[in-house]
Amino acid sequence: MRKLLLCAVTALTFFCAKAQDVQNTIKINPLSALLRTGSVFYERKISDGMSAQLGVAYTGIKISDTKFTGLALTPELRFYLKKNAPAGLYAAPFLRYQNYTVSDGSDEGKYTSFGGGALMGYQWVYGSGFTLDLFFGPSYNNGKYKATSGANEPDIKGGIEGFGLRTGVAIGFGF
Template sequence: MKKLLLCAVTALIFFNAKAQEVKSTIKINPLSALLSTGSVFYERKVNEGMSVQLGVAYTGVKLDDTKFNGLAITPEVRFYIKKHAPTGMYAAPFLKYQNYTISDHTDKGSYTSFGGGALMGHQWVYNSGFTLDLFFGPSYNNGKYKATIGTDEPDIKGGIEGFGIRTGVAIGFGF
């Protein structure tokens, strides 16, 4: 009888337990690895309808004959449509700062840019804490190149300069 009562009380506690509210997530974008880039995002809930996120990425990508090495920082503010941050559909303006060393066969220099854009996305945070974030939107970056070897500016393209698309799939953990 004691075992049955203990099992019943344990089951009641287990089934009535409320999941802890997720206030933060930490995520990575596994698709960025296809471009020789590693990116990490930290998101923090501000209130029911809003969160802030900071993304940091390091790249060593090569586009055609041009190699980019360096860091990008992307802060954003997320506005959740149904006011259940950090879960659900959101709209997010973002800024982006990039600082790269750029080189091709004959020239080398540094490139610094500043830009921004807007995203639409949807984030799921499961009871286990697993987080899945899908996002997509336009961006624009404008920067300056300063030569250290040679005089020609390497070809800067691929969404690093000018108009581009910011898209991704981020996976991680909510706590």
């Protein structure tokens, strides 16, 4: 029983200790897989209170009868409120570029958008290197559709165009 307790305390200490010398993190958003999207984030510490992050996502999502396939890039600048980047509470303005092939059966085309928003989040970086990042905030995207076949423009609303909410959970590794 003592050995089990000692192992549990050691493991808890290992996972709860803050990493002090982390300069970079690589993360994925496992929730995006529910939307048939894969997203990867790379964050680099710039100073004690600031970091820069680049997110790359590839999707094959279908909303109603409209299918989107393509790439999104999301650069953001994070300001850590307690000056301990990349861990703690942060505020982050971000930009987003999206380039998708859009189809709804008989009509197909290219959709390109540009937008941005602001996030609030909290990131934990543990002594083991494990990183957990929770974030949310408003976003806006505006784009153009150019038909390649068919006569009608597919419905592009539904979180891809206009106002939306960017939220997520990212897990990864800090080094």
